[in-house]
Amino acid sequence: MSDRDGPGLSVRLDAVTKIYSVSGEELPALRGISLSILAGESVAIVGSSGSGKSTLLHLMGLLDRPSSGAVFYDNRRVDALSPSERAILRNRSVGFVFQNFQLIPRTTALENVELPLLYRRIPARERRERARDLLASVGMGDRERHTSSQLSGGQQQRVAIARAIAASPGLLLADEPTGNLDSRSAATILDLLLSLQSRYSTTLVLVTHDMEVARHARTIFRVRDGLPEDPR
Amino acid sequence: MTLVILGMRSLLRNPYRSLLTSLGILIGVLSVVVLTGIAFGAKSLVLRSIQNLGPNLLIVIPGSVTDSGAQVGGGTETTLTADDARAIRRQCPDIWNASGALRTAAQVQSPHANWSTVILGAEPSYLPVRDWRLARGGFFGEEDERGMTRVAVLGRIVATRLFGLENPLGKFVQINHSPFRVIGILSSKGQSPMGMNQDDMVVVPLSTLQSQIMGVSYVGVILAAATSPDRIDAAKREIREILRLRHHIPAGGRSDFEIQAMSDISRTANRISLILTVLLALIASISLIVGGVGILNIMLVSVRERTREIGIRMAIGARPRDILVQFLSEAAALSFFGALSGGVGGILFLDGLHLFVGWPIPVPWEGLLLTMAGATLLGILFGLYPAWSASRLDPMEALRYE
Numbered sequence: 006m007s008d009r010d011g012p013g014l015s016v017r018l019d020a021v022t023k024i025y026s027v028s029g030e031e032l033p034a035l036r037g038i039s040l041s042i043l044a045g046e047s048v049a050i051v052g053s054s055g056s057g058k059s060t061l062l063h064l065m066g067l068l069d070r071p072s073s074g075a076v077f078y079d080n081r082r083v084d085a086l087s088p089s090e091r092a093i094l095r096n097r098s099v100g101f102v103f104q105n106f107q108l109i110p111r112t113t114a115l116e117n118v119e120l121p122l123l124y125r126r127i128p129a130r131e132r133r134e135r136a137r138d139l140l141a142s143v144g145m146g147d148r149e150r151h152t153s154s155q156l157s158g159g160q161q162q163r164v165a166i167a168r169a170i171a172a173s174p175g176l177l178l179a180d181e182p183t184g185n186l187d188s189r190s191a192a193t194i195l196d197l198l199l200s201l202q203s204r205y206s207t208t209l210v211l212v213t214h215d216m217e218v219a220r221h222a223r224t225i226f227r228v229r230d231g232l233p234e235d236p237r
Numbered sequence: 238m239t240l241v242i243l244g245m246r247s248l249l250r251n252p253y254r255s256l257l258t259s260l261g262i263l264i265g266v267l268s269v270v271v272l273t274g275i276a277f278g279a280k281s282l283v284l285r286s287i288q289n290l291g292p293n294l295l296i297v298i299p300g301s302v303t304d305s306g307a308q309v310g311g312g313t314e315t316t317l318t319a320d321d322a323r324a325i326r327r328q329c330p331d332i333w334n335a336s337g338a339l340r341t342a343a344q345v346q347s348p349h350a351n352w353s354t355v356i357l358g359a360e361p362s363y364l365p366v367r368d369w370r371l372a373r374g375g376f377f378g379e380e381d382e383r384g385m386t387r388v389a390v391l392g393r394i395v396a397t398r399l400f401g402l403e404n405p406l407g408k409f410v411q412i413n414h415s416p417f418r419v420i421g422i423l424s425s426k427g428q429s430p431m432g433m434n435q436d437d438m439v440v441v442p443l444s445t446l447q448s449q450i451m452g453v454s455y456v457g458v459i460l461a462a463a464t465s466p467d468r469i470d471a472a473k474r475e476i477r478e479i480l481r482l483r484h485h486i487p488a489g490g491r492s493d494f495e496i497q498a499m500s501d502i503s504r505t506a507n508r509i510s511l512i513l514t515v516l517l518a519l520i521a522s523i524s525l526i527v528g529g530v531g532i533l534n535i536m537l538v539s540v541r542e543r544t545r546e547i548g549i550r551m552a553i554g555a556r557p558r559d560i561l562v563q564f565l566s567e568a569a570a571l572s573f574f575g576a577l578s579g580g581v582g583g584i585l586f587l588d589g590l591h592l593f594v595g596w597p598i599p600v601p602w603e604g605l606l607l608t609m610a611g612a613t614l615l616g617i618l619f620g621l622y623p624a625w626s627a628s629r630l631d632p633m634e635a636l637r638y639e
Contacts, residue, residue, distance in 0.1 A: 063633055066552075068551075068552055068632050068633045068636070069631075069632075069633040088556075088557055089556045089557055089558065092551060092554055092555060092556040092557070092559075093554065093556065095551075095552065095553070095554045096553065096554020096555075097554070099554075101552050101553070103636075107545075107548075107549045107552070107636065108549075109546050109549055109550070110546065111250050120550065120553050121553045121554055123239055123240075123243070124550075124553060124554045124555050124556070124559055125554070126239075129239070168553070172554070
């Protein structure tokens with residue numbers, strides 16, 4: 006049913022910069038970073054808060070556009086696409102997991118997981134079936150009808166992960182996925198992410214400030230003040 | 238389609254707000270439907286009472302008219318006579334019958350009661366001209382007219398007031414202290430277009446009223462019936478010629494009478510009611526627009542409130558168009574629901590009015606559907622800007638929105 010059940014997506018950033026202008030003042034978040042991530046690889050991007058690591062992730066996920074430089078998916082330039090084309094690409098190729106879960110309020114776990122499939126125009130019955138399977142696979146099969154306010158942090162994050170992998174993306178982006186969780190839930194979530202990554206051979210990019218978390222990734226990339234700390 | 242359902246679902250999540258928002262449109266549609274319905278009803282009421290008077294009827298009233306057409310003191314002059322009526326009756330080929338008529342107010346007494354009413358003096362041809370029937374008894378004839386007989390035909394209301402359940406035929410009533418024998422009872426006719434109750438009246442021979450009660454020789458009006466509706470204009474011309482000749486009015490001089498055709502009056506009534514309808518619809522449309530602004534307002538609030546949700550949807554892969562469709566279908570659903578319930582409410586209201594007031598109020602179906610479609614379109618139009626601004630949000634900024 007999906008376009009890509011095969012190996013993940015390769016991502017390349019080519020000298021990207023990002024400059025925010027806040028009330029007339031220019032604040033550089035990224036000062037020029039080049040980074041290449043192979044398909045199926047797991048990478049942890051590590052840095053202190055304000056280092057630009059989240060911005061980097063957002064550029065990779067096409068949520069934002071670089072001020073200069075370019076982003077490539079499988080050697081295809083994607084940052085210059087139209088908002089609509091980037092939305093389609095996000096839908097098909099990227100799954101996001103956020104620190105604060107970002108489930109849609111007053112909406113059930115099942116409906117949240119169905120969303121990416123809905124925007125992909127998958128028929129209702131198939132959508133529902135697949136969302137059920139996904140929820141079950143993250144251990145949330147008995148919480149389908151619960152809304153986010155009725156779930157614990159760890160449970161919300163599991164729903165969010167099910168949603169992120171719903172459309173079988175080649176690239177899984179996690180922004181401090183364990184940042185809002187206690188250590189036990191954090192360990193479960195991390196295990197879940199890594200096991201999914203190896204099961205579907207997706208590319209996994211993990212942003213964290215926690216070396217304990219980062220250690221689980223095959224490669225670690227350090228960012229500091231918008232620049233790579235130890236360029237590879 | 239799925240996105241449309243998505244829009245509905247988010248409305249259901251906020252049922253009170255959705256209800257209040259559609260209320261604006263509901264009231265707008267309701268007022269359009271009710272006001273145009275009432276205007277329609279008023280129109281058919283007026284037309285019906287004109288019809289009631291006889292569609293082929295021409296009324297000749299004494300007095301002249303100014304150049305602009307406004308009547309100045311019409312009906313107060315005394316230039317028309319029973320001979321004029323006779324001439325019209327006999328000499329106009331397109332007139333089927335005519336009767337002079339004169340009225341006054343008087344106290345009428347029976348042995349048990351007395352009642353202040355209108356005394357109408359009329360010729361025997363009055364009944365056929367007015368297409369009026371008797372409920373009981375008979376009407377007076379030429380001999381009564383010539384002989385100035387004291388006979389009276391009572392209107393429905395007068396008969397009940399003076400005699401109750403008794404049969405008044407053959408009994409006597411006193412008009413100005415003279416006894417009149419009751420020979421007939423008129424059938425019920427209801428209100429005249431001028432608002433007079435035609436059942437509250439006593440009819441006596443014209444000559445009797447002129448000489449024995451009022452002491453005058455003129456008539457108040459001449460009622461004439463044309464042979465058919467399409468001969469009305471010809472009949473009007475003939476009456477004008479004959480009367481001008483009889484009144485010795487030189488060519489180019491101003492007539493001392495005026496001829497009104499019921500068909501003209503109904504045309505005027507039609508035009509007035511059209512203006513009324515348009516005016517009322519226009520006023521009601523203002524409330525419809527206010528309802529639309531309500532939708533605009535709520536949708537703007539909703540977009541702002543749900544900015545983060547929009548950001549999440551975009552991150553997951555909603556295209557700008559998907560967001561647009563979702564919010565637009567919300568606005569459309571709100572206005573459609575409002576329009577539908579407003580329309581249904583309007584019909585119920587008009588039906589209720591019909592039931593309690595007895596007005597003939599036809600439900601203006603085409604207007605109703607048009608109003609409902611228009612209101613829905615208006616809601617969509619007002620929802621366009623909020624939906625568009627939602628679709629133009631930057632996904633990153635929207636996600637960070639608190």
